Amino acid sequence: MPIQESNPSPGASLQLRVIPRDAHPISRKDISPNALxxxxxxxxxxxGAYLVGGAVRDLLVGGHPKDFDVATNATPxxxxALFRNCRLIGRRFRLAHVVYGREIIxxxxxxxxxxDGSGDRQLHEGGRLLRDNVYGTIEDDAVRRDFTANALYYAIEDFSVRDYTGGFEDVQNRVMKLIGEPxxxxxxxxVRMLRAVRLAAKLGFRIDDATAAPLPLLAPLxxxxxxxxxxxxxLKLFLSGHAVESFLGLERHGLLPVLLPETTAALKANRSGALRGMLLEGLxxxxxRVAADEPVSPAFLFALLLWPAYCRALMAxxxxxxxxxxxxxxxxxxxxVHQLETIAxxxxFSLPMQEIWLLQSRFGQRKRVGRLLAHPRFRAAFDFLxxxxxxxxxxxEExxxxxxxxASAEGMPRDSGEAVDAEAGHEGAPRRRRRRRRGPSSLPA
Structure with missing residues (x-):
């Protein structure tokens, strides 16, 4: 059974906790055959080879991981050399991708x-890690991971879970806790600040007080x-099925003003709260849609997230x-343009996003109905309406x-815009429209 709780900082001595198979719920049948x-x-x-990180964490809370990562003492x-279906990627973090069809381990x-001088590690003068290819032991690896919940290792030889940082108990207590000095x-x-919010939203965890405390102060980083x-x-924050909780978490911890500055300002200025209500309803x-396994467009998502900013700019x-x-x-x-300074x-996606916004004014005109119905962005714009x-x-009414x-256009040929125009009058009564001839007679005198 698990023994001794700890939350060491990098460089501290660690004590291995081994959680045997009968003390955790992870089964090989829930692990990708390719990862095995x-x-x-x-x-x-x-x-040495271990399943590590999010997959172990998610399996412990009854989730169904989509990605399975492996940690090993073998170099890339x-x-x-062991896998013909392997390619090496990355400069900041050198990794091996073993490819099985559409799945990558x-x-x-x-x-x-x-x-110690044998590796490749580079820090920015502000402390930001630019490159990290210094290899070590499993103990070293555990301490350098971000959250205790992500520093758990599933050992294939005895089906145990290895814990060096107190992560097993943190998962049981549903707490996101940074390893080391926050x-x-x-x-x-x-970006670890965003990961803390995203993982807490995804897992239904709370962020540990010491982990959360620096977030508003360091958000400008x-x-x-x-x-x-x-x-x-x-995209991970808002298209993984936990968009509402992610948004609320960004607000709560002071990260939203940096990530979406103009939207934050617009929401603050909107005293009725209607824009915020719409945004949350959209999320x-x-x-x-994510829960129903239906597609979600990043263009529609950012049209929603930046709509308050667009409305405020338009009014000005x-x-x-x-x-x-x-x-x-x-x-x-x-x-x-302003948002691109933060998020590329x-x-x-940005052009369809703008089309969704610009089409909103045309819904109130009710002219050239067939042409608008045939617009490639009509459906998204109507959903936005x-x-x-x-x-x-x-x-x-719109x-x-x-x-x-x-409904009137359903079943009509694709090029029947004139018929739709004829049938979609304000009272819904059909009327014939005379086709205007091109030429001098149709121009102003």
């Missing part, structure tokens, strides 16, 4: 915190992280007397009109 294949081959060739080159060599660990990698990395972390819908431009259409385009561009939103109705009843227009 990698573990057994490494063991058969004389290397030695791993590659990530194999990492035990890493150490102290460089401020130092966050300075090494500021996130601006030093690569915008592309923050984009990927943003609930996102969680529901219109207050200056700018024409509505021009103000909409300017507001969309301004919000997008790719154009394949429905979401806006959840925050304000003023859009109920939603009803465009819902009826879609």
């Amino acid at each position: 294949r990698v573990l057994y081959r490494l063991r058969e060739n004389g290397y 080159e030695e791993v590659k 990530e194999v990492a060599t035990f890493r150490a915190n102290v460089d 401020e130092q660990r966050y300075r090494e990698d500021p 996130l601006r030093e992280a690569a915008p592309a990395r923050l984009f990927e972390e943003g 609930r819908g996102t969680d529901a 431009l219109q207050a200056q007397g700018m024409h509505a259409a021009e103000a909409q385009r300017r507001a969309a561009d301004r919000v997008t 939103l790719p154009r394949r 429905v979401l806006r109705q959840a925050a304000s009843d003023e859009h109920a 939603v009803a009109f465009w819902r009826e227009a879609q």
Whole structure:
């Protein structure tokens, strides 16, 4: 049975706790066969090999991991020599990927915190870890991991769980706790602050007081992280089925103003709370779609997250007397450009996001119905309109009109926009429209 609790800092002496098979719920039937294949081959060739990290953590709380990572004392080159289906990746962290069709088993060599000169480790002057390829023992590896819940090792030879940092008990108590001194660990990698919030939201854990305390103070360090990395972390925060709790966690711990600065300012200025209500309702819908295994578009997600900022920018431009259409385009561009300073939103998502915003004004015009129905972004924009109705009843009539227009268009040929225009009048009564001839007769005199 587990004995002795500890939460050491890097460099402290560790005492191994071995949790035998009959004291934990992990079974080989819940582990990827390919991960087992990698573990057994490494063991058969004389290397230590353990399932590690999130998979062990999730299995302990009854979850179903999608990714299975392996830690070993074999170097990346030695791993590659054992598996023909292996490729080496990474500069900051040198890793081996063993590929089985669409599944990748990530194999990492035990890493150490102290460089004796034989490894490759580089720190930014502010304490941020730029490169970490110093290899060590399993004890070294355990201490350098971020959270105690992620520093658990499943041993294939006796099916036990090895715990060096008190992580087993923290998982049982549903606590996210950093290993080592929190401020130092966050300075090494500021994205750990987002990971703390995301994992707590995903697992239903609380963040340990000492782990949470530095978050508001150190939040500005996130601006030093690569915008592309923050984009990927943003997708994990909001597209993993726990978007609402992730958003609330970012608010609670003072991280939202750095990650989504203009949205935070807009929500604060919106005294009615309607924008925040809409945003949370949209995130609930996102969680529901993920739970139902339905696709979720990053473009729609960021249209939702940045909508408060867009509305605020639009109101400011219109207050200056700018024409509505021009103000909409300017507001969309301004919000997008400013957000790109923090999160590298790719154009394949930022352009559809802007289209979703710009199409909102066309729903109130009810002109060229067929053309709007045929717009490639219509469905996403209409779903966004429905979401806006959840925050304000003023859009109920528009939603009803465009819902009826879609119903009228069902079953019609793809190029029947004129017929849809004819049937989707304000009263819903069909009327014939005369096709206007092109040429001098159709131009102003």
